[in-house]
Amino acid sequence: MTSLDELLAIGRVVAGRDPTVAVIANSPLAAAMPVWLAGTAAQQSSVATAILDGQHVALGLTEVDHGADLLATEVTGLRTANGFVLHGTKWLINNVRLARYVCLLVREPARDGVRSLTLLLLDMDRLPASSYEYLPRIRTHGIRGADIAGIRFHGAVVPETACIGKPGRGLELTAQSLLVTRTLVPGLSIGGLDTALRCTVDFLQTRALYGSQATDIPLVQDELAATFLDLSVAAVVANCCVQTLQTLPGLAAVASAVAKYLVPHLATARMRTLSTTLGARYYLCDGHWSGIFEKLLRDVRLFALFDGSEPVVLSALAAQASCLTQPTDPRRADELFNGNRAGPGALGIQPFDIAADDDPVTGGLAEVCCHLERHSAGYADLHAAVGLLRARGADLIERARIPVDPRSALGQQLGESYAQVFAAVCLSRSWINSALGDEDPSWLAAGLVTLLRPGSRMPRPTSQTLFAELTRQCSDRVVFLGCFAERREVHDVAR
C-alpha cells in the first residue's frame, strides 16, 4: 500500500464487484487503524504478520446501548497487577468471531471524563476461552455475507502491554482512527453506484419501450446523465478529501467528515432514484446481471451509517465550523488541486488533529467565484451556479459565526451546508486547475448545482452531452472515469 488515493481507487473497484468483500477486506486497515497510528513497533509487527497470514482484525467500539456515544462506554478494563481485567459486551462488531486481533475500547474505572477510555490490542489466541464468549451472528439488511456479531467478556485478562498508544487516550485515538477510515468510505459508495449505473445502462440499451429503445427516451437519458454527474462529482470530492490528508493534514478533520457525509448520502439517494429508471428489474433478486442492483441498493445503505452515521459526522463538521471564520491563505491548498499525487512511500496516515484551525480550501471561495465569473460570458448556467455558490458561501460564513449545538437542528444544517460548500469549492478548484478549465463549463455548472441543491434537474442540452459521454465511457471502460477526469489522464487502475 503506497497511497491513500490508490486505496480509495482499489476500494472502488472491489466494492464495484461486491461491497461485502470490500468491507471485509478493508478491516486489516480500518479495524487495526489504532495500531497503525499509535501502536508500538512490536504491536504493528504482530498485527501485520497476522494479516499477511490471512487472519482478521476487528474493531470493538459499539455497545448495544451506545452507538457513537463513546464516553458512555460500559465495557471496563480494570487495571490490576496482572494487566487489564475485562468485563462487558461489545455489540455489532464486524469480524469479531473470526478475528485474531481485536482493538477494544474500554473504560478504565479509575479514570474520569475524556481521559477514561483506553484502546487495547487483544490477541484472541492468548485469551482463555472461558473468559469470553461470542454473541450470535446478526442478520443485516445488506452486506449479508459479513460476519457481524458481538463479544462478552467476563474477567478476561490482557497484559499491560496491550495498551495501544497512551492509556486514557482511547477517545482521541478512536477519533483519529475513524477520521482516516471515514475518508476512504467514499470509494465503496462510488464503486457500488458505478456498477449500479452500468447495470442500468446495459439493461436499458437493449430494452424496447413504447416503440423505441428505452435509452432514446428523454426521461431515461436525463436520469442516467444525472447519475453520471453525481458519480463524477463524488469521485472528484472523494479524491480531494483523500488528498487533503496527504497534503494539508491540518484540514484532515474537515475533509474526512465531508467525505463521509456527502458521498454516501449522495450515492444512497441516487441509487433510489436510479432504481425507478431501471424499473421492476431492480426489485428482483435475479434481475439483470444476476440481480446485482438489488444487492447494491442494500449494501450501499451501510456506508452512510457505519463508522460515523450522518448525524455524527454532521455534528463533527458543525463543531469545527468556526475554523471558517479564521484568517487563512487559500494558496496553502493549491497543491491539493494541482493534480500532483504524492509519490510512493508517502502513505500519509498519521494521528491527525480532530479539529481544523482554519480552512484554506473554502477560504478560496471568493477567488473561485471571481475566476468562474470571468469565464461565464455566454454560459448562463455557470453564471447562475456561481451566484448560488457565492450566496451559499456567504450564508455559511454567517452561520459559522454563531455558536451552535452541533447536535441541534441548526447544528446539523450548519454541518450539511459546510459539507456542500466545501465540496463545491473542491470541484471548482479542481476544474480550474485541470485541463478542463478551458472547456465548456456546463458540466461544472451542473456539478455545482447538484452539490448545493441536491435533486435539481440540469438543463436538457447538458443532460444530452453528459449522456453521450456516459455512453462512450460505458463501452470504453470497466470503471467510469466520470465527466471531470482529464482526457489525457494516465491513471487507469482498472486495467
Added chain:
Amino acid sequence: MSPADRSLVAAEALEQALGDPLDDHLAGSFRASVCADQDGRFPQQLCTAALEWGLAEHLLPTQLGGQLQSLETCLALSRVLSRRDLTAAIAFGASMLASIPVWLRGNAPQREAVGQALREGGFLAFALSERDHGADIAASEVTAHRNAAGDWCIDGAKWLINNAGHAVGVTVAARTGTGLRGLTLFLLLDTDADTQRWTRLQKIKTHGVRGSALGGISLSGQPAGSGSIVGKLGEGMEILLKTLEITRVLVAGFALGALDTCLRVAVSFSHSRRLYGQPILELEPVVRRLVDAYADVLIGETLAVAACRAAHIRPDQLPLMSACVKYLVPQLSNDSIEALSVVLGARSYLAEGLWHGIFEKMRRDCAVTSLFDGSAPVNLSSILGQLPSLARARDKRTVGVLPAALFARLPTELPWIAEQNLDLGTDFDAVHAGIDAARSVIEHEVVTEHSRELLTLLERFTIETVLLDKEIEKNTADTDWQRSGAAHDLAARYCHLHAAGACALKWLSWRMESSDSFISSGAWLVLCLRRLAVRLGLETVAFDGVERAAMARLEQAYDRHQMFSDLDFQLSVSAIEK
C-alpha cells in the same frame, strides 16, 4: 368512541381479531411476518386468520351477498393488514385487482364463480405484464385467437404476476386484434383439477415482500370458452384502465400501513434510547423526522380517503386523483421511511432485534408500492397528459365544485361505483381549487393565530400553480419535453399542489366539527402545508409551536395505542403491554 365512522367498523373488528402485532404468538405478529419473509414463505397463517374473520366478504360486492360497498372501508382494512405484513396485504390486493373487472363488466356466471373462489379462501391473479413489456401494455404478445370449434385459445406467458404461484383463477389480458381495441380480458378459473388451465412459472425472488407468490403463468393454446371473456371483445384496455384507477387508490393503504409501523417503532425507540445523557427525543432533529413522517401520514390519508369517495360520487375527478394518490402517497411513505432510518441508526440496518426487525422488512416491502400497478413514471405521465386541460380550466375559471361528502369528517352512505361513469381523464382539478377556497375563507371569516401564515403558504401555492400552468402552456407542442425529466418533475410538483388543495378542503370541512384544537386552530393545515412547501423547496424548515403540538398529538396516539391518523382508530394491544 366518536360517532360511528362506518368505514372503520370493519377495519377495527379485523384489527382486534388479528391482535397485538407485538404478541409473538399471533399469526398477525411482527415476528411471524419477519420469519415468513426470511424464509421466503407465503404468510398463509395471517391470511387464514383474516379469512376466518371474514375478509373474503369484503372482496365481494353486495349484489353477491358480500360486503364490498365502500372503497374507504377497503382502504381501512388494507392499513390494518399492511401495518403487520405487506406480503399478505398485497396478496388480497392482487385478488381484488383480478376480480374488479369481473364486478364491473363480468356476467352473472363469472361473478358467481369468482365469488365462490374467493369465499373458499382462494387467491386470484391479474395477468397483465410480460417479461419484455412491463408497463407497455400496447406491446402485449400474449395472444388469443379462435380455433375451429369457436373457442378462444390463449398463447404466451405472463410474467411478474402476483399470486401466480397459488392462484385458483386468473384474469388475463390477451391480444385479440390491433390497436387500442385489440386487447381483451379473459377469466380462467381452475375449477376441475384434471386439466390445468395454465402452467405456473417459477417463483420470482424479490427485494421485499419475499414471501409473495410472485411468478408467472404460461398458456399454450388452452381453449377458453367465449364465456370466459370479461365484458366484450376488444374492451380489455378500457376495463383494465378503469380497474387500475380504483386499485391505485388502495395501494395508498399499503403504503400508509407500512409507514404507521415504521413511525411507531421509531417513536418507541426514541423513548427508550439515550445518547449523550438524554433521551434522543430531546433532540430537535429527531423530533423533526418524527413530525415530518406524521405529517406525511396525515397528507396521505387525506388524499387517499378523498380519492376513495371520488370513485363513488365524482368519478370524473378519479383519473387525476387516483394518479396523484398512486404517485404521492408511496413517495411520501418511502421518503419518510428513509428519513426515519436515521433516527433508528444501526437498528434500521438489522433484520432482527428491535420489534423483530420489522422496520427493515417494511422498508423493503414498502418500496414495491411505488413500483407496481402503475409505477411512478407511468402515473406521472398520466398526470402530465391531463395537465393542459387542468391549466386551461383554471385559466377559464371553469373549475367545478366538489360535493361536501368528499372531504367530510364522517363518511355518508355512498352508492357503489358506477362503472359507466368512470372516465379516463379529468378535465378540471376541483381538489386543487381548495387552495383558493381556503384563502377566501380565511381572508373573510377565519381569525386564528395561524391565519397569517396560512395565507402566506396558500399564496405560495397559488403562485407556484401559475408558474406551473405557464410552463405547461409553453411546452404543449414540445413532445421531447413531454418525455423528459423536467416534465416528470413538473408532474410530481403538481401532485404536491393537488395535495395542498386536498388538505385545504379537508380542513375547511373539519374545522367546524372537530373538537380537536389542533385541527380547529388551523395548526393541522399549517403542518401539512409547510411539509408540502418544504418538499417543493418553497419554504425552509420551521420548528415552532405547530411542530410541538404535532409531536404531542402523535405521542398521544402512540400512548393510546391508536393508529397515526386523523381518524379515531383503536389498535389492538395485549394486556401485558397495557
